[in-house]
Amino acid sequence: MAPPLSSWPWANLGAYKYVLCGPLAAKAISEWRETGVSDGGAWAMHLLILFALRGLTYQLWHSFSNMLYFTRRRRVIRSSLDFDQIDKEWDWDNFLILQALLASVFFYRMPSPGDHLPLLLQLKGVITALVLHVVVSEPVFYLAHRCLFHGDYLFSHYHSIHHSSNVPQPMTAAFGTPLEQLVVSVVMAAPLVGAFAVGQGSWSLVYGYVLVFDFLRCLGYSNVEVFPAWLFEAMPILRYIIYSPSYLTLHYKEKNCNFCLFMPLFDLLGNTINNKSWELQKEISLGKNSDRVPDFVFLAHVVDVTSSMHVPFVFRSISSRPFAVHLLLLPFWPLAFVFMLIMWPLSKTFPLSFYNLRGRLHQTWVVPRYGFQYFLPFCREGINDQIELAIVRADKLGVKVLSLAALNKNESLNGGGTLFVSKHPDLRVRVVHGNTLTAAVILNEIPRDVEEVFLTGATSKLGRAIALYLCRKNIRVLMLTLSTERFLKIQKEAPAEFQHHLVQVTKYQAAQNCKTWIVGKWLSLREQRWAPSGTHFHQFVVPPIIGFRKDCTYGNLAAMRLPKDVEGLGSCEYTMERGVVHACHAGGAVHCLEGWTHHEVGAIDVDRIDVVWKAAMKHGLRPV
Incomplete structure (x- = not known):
């Protein structure tokens, strides 16, 4: 049987846990109608507003x-947030519900709270709260933290879960058992109760103290050193008045030191300050803990305004799952649109996320451009300039492989990366479009007993490679194209004995008896109707076709699942499942893992399709 107060009583409610605040919301609506908030009444409304502001903090x-483009050089722990930690801390906001309910009880029992609680701040109330924080909250938290929660029993049954997260995050500060959060609630409430007891309480004091308390908790757990070294050197006393993220991280890593709430003074009095605290703070703030150069970079782009919010630094509960349009995101659409306008003049890519695979650091950089911009003629030169700058920057840093995402390697834009390799013949970084593995994934999805396939987008880079590969396997390929010249050019590339397997067709009707369609060009419902019942649509078209036919099946875009030993992966790549990346991303990763020294740009080398596929299997990547 679990110890009391070691798990949340509403743990099984999921998102329905917010119903617990229903009575508070009902009380707020009732009081709003009766008294308004101008006179300091409607305490329930204030509690709900404070609930929202704390979550926003x-x-x-x-x-x-x-x-990462702001903070990566000042991160204390270099590891990245992973899915396990996100799932573990999923219900980090339980403490907000708990404290809102406790506050409801407190204000409900106050006689006529609306008549005796002003809105405006009172100086005596501020002084009272600060004094009580220093003489009550700080020592109580220190003693409870050190003597109780780091004792053998309470640590193993209650506090160890708080230390189980790999990387301190603001949400980690709020992550804990009900017993821990009750202690924090008492520590936070003591100065406010004291101010109320002497008649100096106000709503401004409640808002101010609680939000500053949360702000300082988040600061310590941010994993980003925000204080400059010169500040503590100029005023050494500040070291004991306010803690820093590096100070708290030492407690987080080594456990038996740096126990204070916000003031290291109490660690000084208790002789529990880690000797490395100030040295580490200076090292991180000066950037001496230099950013590690990635071995592999995947150069991505934004699809549209809505998907731009599917990034790790927005909502991790959304970015850690496959992209979908959530109602929660719709109110933020105008803000994302304004952000797009701000990003438009930027000419530099920025890092978005990273993970470790087999000891090699893999980073995702993003070109600050949206999908539709790639199809505007006046934007193309600027986009190519940005991609080129990213390649040159990666080369100077010492990156080994850079892989281009879908639109960044568009044939009409830069010839699948050929433009950059031709312009910079001395590049040390290997530029990779990843299409060889993309072709391999599609080809290995096709059943071995298939004798005929219908191929749209047949003269594209991928379409050409797929057609040439299949014809060598004695599979008849119906290539949909109106350009006889382009068809004949591809047909001549095939060995003479296999050329008859490549057949040009100009209408969809030609495939009305073929149940294997490989789609490289978007299909409308009218065009899909020519497929016989039971057809499977393999596809490499962006965006994916819509599954109109219920009597047919539809494949996903080519993708691969990363090995299970990948570390620090905490966000999904667009619509892909957790741990799954687009095949072109995986192709660049395999290029890096194999240590290949050639560029993979331009046309796909059909002879390397099986080589790349076997290399991917060797390194533990698997098709989805």
Whole structure:
């Protein structure tokens, strides 16, 4: 049987747990109608507003902590947030519900709270709260933290779960058992109760103290050193008045040191300060803990405004799952659109996320451009300039392989990366479009007993490679194209004895008896109707076709599942499942793992399709 107060009583409610705040919301609506908020009444409304503002505080700190383009050189722990930690901390906001309910009881029992609780801040109330925080909250938290929760029994049954997360995050500060959160609630409430007891309480004090308390908790757990070294050197006393993220991280890693709430003064009095605290703070703040150069970079792009919010520094509960349009995101659409306008003039890619695979650091960089911009003629030169700058930057850093995402290697844009390799013949970084593995994934989905396939987008880079590969396997390929010249050019590339397997067709009617369609060009419902019942649509078209036919099956875009030993992966790649990446991304990773020294740009080398596939299997990547 689990120890009391070691699990949340509403743990099985999921998202329905917020119904527990229903009575508070009902009380707020009732009071709003009766008294309004101008006179300090409607305490339930204030509690709901405070609930929302506290959640926003944690969210904003999370966003800041995970903006790698701002924070990566000042991160204390270099590891990345992974799916296990996100799932473990999924219900981090349980403490908000708990404290809202406790506050409801407190205000409900106050006589005529609306008549005696002003809105405006009172100086005596601020002084009272600060004094009580220093003489009550800080020492109580220190003693409870050190003597109780780091004792053998309470640590193993209650506090160890808080230390089980790999990387401190703002949400980690709020992650704990009910017993821990009750202790934190008492520590936080003591100065406010004291101010109320002497008649100096106000709603401004409640808002101010609680939000500053949350702000400082998030600051410590942000994993980003925000204080400059010169500040503590100029005023050494500050070291004992306010803790830093590196100070708290030492407690998080080594456990038996740095126990304070916000003031290291109490660690000094208790002789529990880690000797490395100030040295580590200076090292991180000066950037001496330099950013590790990635071995592999995947150069991605944004699809549209809505998907731009599917990034690790926005909502991790959304980015850690396959992309979908959530109602939660719709109110933020205008903000994302404004952000797009701000990003438009930027000419530099920025890092978005990273993970480790077989000891090699893999990073995702993003070109700050949206999908529709790739099809605007006046944007193409600027986009190519950005991609080129990213390649040159990666080359200077010492990156080994850079792989181009779908639109970044568009044939009409830069010839599948050929433009950059031709312009910079001395590149040390290997530029890879990853299409060889994409072709391999599609080809290995096709059943071995298939004798005929229908191929759209037949003269594209992928279509050409698929057609040439299949004809060598004695499979008849119906190639849909109106260009006889382009068809004949591809047909001549096939060995003479297999050329008759390549057949040009110009209408969809030609495939009305073929049940294996390989789609490289978007299909409408009218065009899909020519497929016989039972057809399976393999596809490499972006965006994927819509599954109109209920009597047919539809494959996903070519993708591969990363090995289970990947570390620090905490976000999904667009619509892909957890741990799954697009095949072109996986192709670049395999290129890096194999240590190949050639560029993979331009036309696909059909002879290397099986080589790349076997290499991917060797390194533990698997088809989805």
